[in-house]
Amino acid sequence: MAATIKSEMAGVIQSIEAAPGQQVSADAEVIVLVSMKMEIPIVAGRAGRIGEILVEEGDAVKAGAALFTVEP
């Protein structure tokens, strides 16, 4: 089952570092979120394949917002 990775905090999507379909390791950086002036890398969290990227660069997201999915 695909896991949905959510943002732990509010911020702005600075960059997207992976594409749907891409194989990733657990520590692969998928998105960089800027929050409190800090660039926070959001990692895949588990090895697998990126399903969907649910945000775009420049999007403002709230805490709990779904960012992307990872399929086993």
Next chain:
Amino acid sequence: MTGNREFEAMRAAHAALRDEARPEAVRRQHERGHLTAREALAALVDADTFVEYGGLAQPVIEGMEAPAEGVLIGTAQIAGRPVALVFYDYTVHGGSQSYIGHHKITRLFRLAAELKLPTICWLDGGGARPQDAAPGRRLVAEGFVAFAQLSGLVPTIGVVSQRAFAGHANLAGLCDCLIAVEGAALGIGGPPLVFAATGVRHTPEEIGPLDAHRASGVVDVVAATDAEAIAAARAYLAFFGPRAEAFQAPDAAALSGVLPKRAQRAYDVRRVIEGVCDVGCVFELKRDFGKAIVTALARLDGRAVGVIANQPMFLAGAIDSAAAEKAARFVQLCDAFDIPLLLLCDTPGILVGPEAESAGAVRRASRLLMALANARVPLMSVVLRKAFGMGFYIMGSQALRPAVLLAWPGAQYGGMGLEGAVEIAHGREIAALDDSVAREALRARRLEALRHEGSAVEAAARFLYDDVIDPADTRRLLALTMASFANRERGRPRRAYVDAF
């Protein structure tokens, strides 16, 4: 022969205590994927060290049978050190709490206080057995008070393997460290009480699911299985024991590469903790609560140390109310059991803004400073990167008289956030310029001057730090500092203080 019948009675009574005496209940417990209380107890303690108290106790209700009255109590040893145990047995009337059961746990908690025994509670049950508290019978239930009075005297650990509601949850709420197994549910009131109070029917897992408790900070440690929870209890307890004789140092050079090149890039401060502490000896508490600070029991050259570290990955390491409260309680834990504290500072300060204020930041964020200012254990501080304002003041600055205050070369000190400081100190001077390019140039110059002033070596020139060090040298210097604690006065009495919130 005289006495044979009495011996037989004793043997029969003891045989009834064993899991084998209730195969159906044991089978159901195993089907749910959990250990019985006796199995869990055997897995936790050193072999053949359990001395059981009140195993032969029975319910006061006529005709009711309950081996050990649903709760195993006694003393045993873990890693050769004595402990007290209260293990509720779900295979006996659902581990419910009874009149005699309460007297059993009270007896054991009082004994634990007298003998200074770390106490572990296996909380597998749903509270009181109502028919056992019938009118006319005075259910004293001093056990909760006796357990609360162990706080700070001996380490207390609770394990929730399946469900702990009502009385079991009340005990859980009093533990220093609460460990729960995936799938567990925990709550003040179970389904019948919630239905009676609100008219809504819920399952236990809807009322108090584990995910809610890990996020709220109620649960300190989450384990995948009962066996893992037992291993976690043993690992936690070990930090309150003697110095470990054998330990493995991490690769010192790894710390040199742990900070990102760009100052505004976040990193996981757990890498720093792992780079400083003995390999495999970092035990994080409340990982999913107050995430702007990481709190972990750890070892350094075999000696126990409590680590409090700002986490740049969450809120950029700004100290919010939840993080401050988590860390403040951790300070109390370490102070109570004489475990020195290591503060790893990388914070832009206390979290500001209307949301932080309405969450009570003025009071709640002060709890960490209150705890540190009143702690008796030695503090050690290392500034990893940002050391701004009241955040740094709290995270082990000179004012707290740390045993040592070190900074990494990239440490950046500021009495407050640098942009804010320029605005306050030079705002008028800058605004007086007509040309916007000139204004920004002046602002940049003032900012750069402040930045230089707050750089590690400049700050050390004003004796803000005891030294500026190569990150690879951190562990060596901290270990030597801990060795310098050998002659310090221990167990100084402390008057009570009134918490900030």
